[in-house]
Amino acid sequence: MNKKINHTFVICAYKESPYLKDCIESLFAQTVSSKIMIITSTPNKYIEQIAEQYKIPYYINTKQGIANDWNFAYRMADTAYVTLAHQDDIYAKDYLKEILRGMKHSRNPMIAFTDYCEIRNEKLQQSNKMLKIKRIMLLPLIFSKLHSSIFVRRRILSFGCPICCPSVTFHKNNLPEQIFREGYRSDADWQAWEALSRRKGEFIYINKPLTHHRIHEESTTTAIIGDNIRSKEDYEMFRRFWPTLIAKCLTRLYSKSEQSNTL
DSSP states (O other), X not given: OOTTOOEEEEEEEOSOOTTHHHHHHHHHTOXXXXXXXXXXXXXXXXXXXXXXXXXXXXXXXXXXXXXXHHHHHHHHOOSSEEEEEETTOEEOTTHHHHHHHHHHTOSSEEEEEEEEEEEETTEEESOOHHHHHHHHHTGGGGSGGGTTOHHHHHHHHTTOOOSOGGGOEEEGGGSOSOOSOTTOSSSHHHHHHHHHHTSSSEEEEEEXXXXXXXXXXXXXXXXXXXXXXXXXXXXXXXXXXXOHHHHHHHHHHHHHHGGGGOO
C-alpha cells in the first residue's frame, strides 16, 4: 500500500451475495492504493472463504441492523478516510483517485461523494428518470464555492436524498465517532446526511458516475420498500424540514420514486 494514501474501503457484507467478488475486484482495480477489509453481522463460510481467498481482514459485528453495521464498519477503519462499500456495488477504477483529489482541494471536508449509475439485469444504465432527478437536485454542488453552504445542502436534502450512500467517503478527522442513528432501516443514510448538513464543513460532490449501484430483487432497499417501512421514515425525514401538510404531500410524491428500486 502507498503510505501516502490514508484510506480504507470497508465492505459491508450480508449473507451470501453472488456479487461480493465483483465488488472486491473493483476495489483492487483502483488506480490509487487503499486498505480493504470486510465486516458482517451475518457470519458464514461463504464470506470467510472469500476473505481468505483475497487475503482481506474479516471482522464480525455482533449487533444487528443497518445503522449498527455501518457504524461498526466506520469505527473499524483506522485511516482518516473511509468508504463503506456495499457488497453488491462496483466502483469505477478512478473512484478513489477523484474522491481524494476533491478532498485535497477543500479546506474542511466532511464527506465526498460521486454521481452514480445503476446496474439492472446485469446492464449498466447511465441514466433514467430517477437518476436525472437526483442529478438536478445536486446541481448546486457542482460549484465548489457552495460545498460549505449549510443553506444549500439543507435545501437539497429537504426534497429527498440524492446522495448515493455507497459513493460516500468520510473524513473521520472532521466527523463524530458515530454517524448513523439506530432505528432507521430505509433512511439511515438520509438521516446521517441531514445531521451532518447542520455542521460546519464541506460536502464535496464529484460530478462523475464513478459508483455503479446494483438494483436487484434481493437487495435490502427492495425488501424495505416491500414492507412499507420507507414511507414512514420518509415522512419523519421530511418533517425535519417542512410543516406536517407539506411533509405529507412530499412523502406521497417521494413514494412513487420507490418503484425505481424494484425490477
